[in-house]
Amino acid sequence: MxxxxxxxxxxxxxxxxxxxxxxxxxxxxxxxxxxxxxxxxxxxxxxxxxxxxxxGHGRRRVAEALAAATETLTYAVPPWSTPSREGLAARLREDWLPTKLDRVYFSAGGSEATEVAMKLAIQHYQAKGEGQRTKILGRRLSYHGTTIATTAVGGHDARKAGLGPLLAPFPQLETPYPLRCPAGADPEAQLTYYLADFDRVLAAEGPETIAGLIAEPIVGSSGGALRPPEGYWPAIAERCKRHGILLIFDEVMTGFGRTGTAFAGDHWGLAPDILVGGKGLAGGYAPLGGVFSHRGVLDPIAEAGLEVMFHTFGAHPGACAAAETVLAIMTEExxxxxxxxxxxxxxxxxxxxxxxxxxxxxxxxxxxxxxxxxxxxxxxxxxxxxxxxxxxxxxxxxxxxxxxxxxxxxxxxxxxxxxxxxxxxxxxxxxxxxxxxxxxxxxxxxxxx
Ligand SMILES: Cc1ncc(COP(=O)(O)O)c(C=O)c1O
Missing domain, CATH: 3.90.1150.10 (Aspartate Aminotransferase, domain 1)
Structure with a gap:
């Protein structure tokens, strides 16, 4: 030993x-x-x-790309364009993102990115004059980050402990947990059960008050790699579309190949309205998170003149160069x-x-x-x-x-x-x-x- x-x-x-x-x-x-x-x-x-x-650790090629980008251009405010930002955005569009998602935003980590996604859903509806859509649906067993809003919308009890006074109440759905589903072991019965839960929460809250649903398509460590019954995501995505609820997939843990597809949503052929990435985007070589969305979500925000404030260290030139190289290696190998x-x-x-x-x-x-x-x-x-x-x-x-x-x-x-x-x-x-x-x-x- x-x-x-x-x-x-x-x-x-x-x-x-x-x-x-x-x-x-x-x-x-x-x-x-x-x-x-x-x-x-x-x-x-x-x-x-x-x-x-x-x-894997210790890839010289990534370290060299990071060093070169940092030496050439140490820092630039995130809204500006730089070669490494352009390179990463192009690679994401060409090789990784669902075609529908044609706009990219970079933060310095997953929590910042999930919070941006939540804000976008709310701003989208404020901009469109549907100011009553003030809620984001979360799920009881989930993790979306460490900020106050992402902690509140998430379902990680241990990480909420001691923070009660700060955490706003977000409506929550049950997270499919097939091993312990109250409806038993039959996948069809489980599917019916979890969809009924969604319908119940929607009816109780009023669909017209909900801006978005944030969820990990396959739950990461809070539930331990939980996969919902087949048919769950297509049915939820259809319901969200029907009620104008923006679907936010938090793929900070599952994205960039982790579950055996580019994104976990691919297991069901689903592209959300807003996709959030982190972790595997730069593979640990640099801190970086990403929010990926499309014009339908973003144009109303821009037209209304609303801000999407940057994070000072978002889209860091070195981190973007590292991520582009990590993603190139992922593809080549x-x-x-x-x-x-x-x-x-x-x-x-x-x-x-x-x-x-x-x-x-x-x-x-x-x-x-x-x-x-x-x-x-x-x-x-x-x-x-x-x-x-x-x-x-x-x-x-x-x-x-x-x-x-x-x-x-x-x-x-x-x-x-x-x-x-x-x-x-x-x-x-x-x-x-x-x-x-x-x-x-x-x-x-x-x-x-
Ligand atoms: C699904 C999910 N969302 C968000 C986060 C938060 O990301 P970060 O720790 O980079 O802020 C994590 C981190 O574990 C995560 O697993």
């Missing part, structure tokens, strides 16, 4: 991490899918950081297809080692966004007590064995381990991620045996 990497945790007297006692490691370098701590211990990164890294193929391989490995495990309720997900949900009782779905902090124990046991997983779940939803490695991860490494997860789960369970 590996030396315990937790030995390199920061001390309480250190200035970092910000909140003392929080889980932290000191990592000093990385290559491919492997990180190294200051103690020289190797950690296989099954989480791609925060499910960010897609082309066929990494979207690799996410589908390697994701299927990793899922099969996980099912192989965990399928018969009495504490594993489900292995789920799409492409290289996968999750394993642990339960006390597989038949009844009974959870482990929250105080047991099983997810954290599994994380620690994984690190002791040299693999990092991403914690999932929130509030009453637990214990979930997410996997989102780089698309360049080798099959041998993927196998190691699966077998180590079994050992880490057993190690964590043995702690309280």
């Amino acid at each position: 590996h030396q315990p990497v937790l030995a390199s945790q920061a001390q309480p007297s250190d200035p970092w991490p910000f909140l003392p006692g929080r889980f932290s490691l000191r990592v000093v370098r990385a290559q491919g899918s492997t990180l190294w701590t200051d103690q020289g211990e190797a950690i296989l990164d099954a989480a791609g950081g925060a499910i960010v890294n897609n082309i 066929g990494l979207v297809a690799a996410a589908a193929q390697k994701g299927a391989f990793l899922k099969a490995c996980l099912e192989d080692v965990l399928g018969d495990h009495p504490q594993v309720a489900e292995v789920r997900g799409a492409g290289l966004l996968l999750a394993v949900e642990l339960v006390q009782n597989r038949e009844t779905g009974e959870l482990f007590p929250r105080e047991r902090k099983l997810t954290l124990s599994v994380l620690e046991e994984g690190l002791k064995r040299g693999v990092y997983y991403y914690p999932g779940g929130t509030g009453t939803v637990r214990d979930i381990l997410c996997l989102g490695p780089a698309m360049t991860t080798t099959e041998g490494e993927l196998e190691q991620m699966a077998t180590t997860l079994r050992a880490a789960i057993d190690g964590a369970l043995a702690r309280h045996a």
Whole structure:
């Protein structure tokens, strides 16, 4: 077994991490899918950081593009054009975005981008004289970012804790969670159930008061790679269109190939009115988020003379150059297809080692966004007590064995381990991620045996 990497945790007297006692490691370098701590211990990164890294660490070509762009033009206010902004916008239009989405905005991260998307939906209707459309629909199990509005519209209980007085009440739909659907296991019954929930919320709120719906088409870590029953998204998209509700897909985690298609909406052939990206857009090489929309949404805002204020560090020339190079590598190396193929391989490995495990309720997900949900009782779905902090124990046991997983779940939803490695991860490494997860789960369970 590996030396315990937790030995390199920061001390309480250190200035970092910000909140003392929080889980932290000191990592000093990385290559491919492997990180190294200051103690020289190797950690296989099954989480791609925060499910960010897609082309692997340490690509000189990206670092050089970033350096060249920064040296040539260190900074320019975001509304201006620069070669690297133009290059990235062109690549996005040519190779990535649904054709309908012909305008791009760049922030410095996902939260800023989701908040811009929410603002656009409201401004769109204010500009069009439908001032009564003041609401954005969210979903109960979701995450859209750290700002006050994105925290409020989201459904991540743990990240809302202590913020109650600041958080405006947003109407919320149920998030499809097939494993625990109150309508049972039949996908048709589940579909009927979740659509009825949508219709009920719409009727209660009044469709004419709603500007937009923000949702992750496949839920990221808050629910652990949750995929709705087939037919859910096409039916919701049709209802949104019928009632003039702008559909905002938050693809900060799922976008840019993560689920085995360019965007998760592609699993259902759907292009939203507003698409939000982050994480995989620049693959961890630079901070960058994106909001992608079209004239139908944006022209009324422009015609009414409303502002869409920029973020000072949005569309940073270096970040745009890095992102363009990351996306070029994704295309040249066929990494979207690799996410589908390697994701299927990793899922099969996980099912192989965990399928018969009495504490594993489900292995789920799409492409290289996968999750394993642990339960006390597989038949009844009974959870482990929250105080047991099983997810954290599994994380620690994984690190002791040299693999990092991403914690999932929130509030009453637990214990979930997410996997989102780089698309360049080798099959041998993927196998190691699966077998180590079994050992880490057993190690964590043995702690309280
Ligand atoms: C779906 C989703 N939306 C928004 C965000 C926020 O992005 P950021 O952390 O870059 O601000 C995240 C981050 O995990 C996310 O997963």
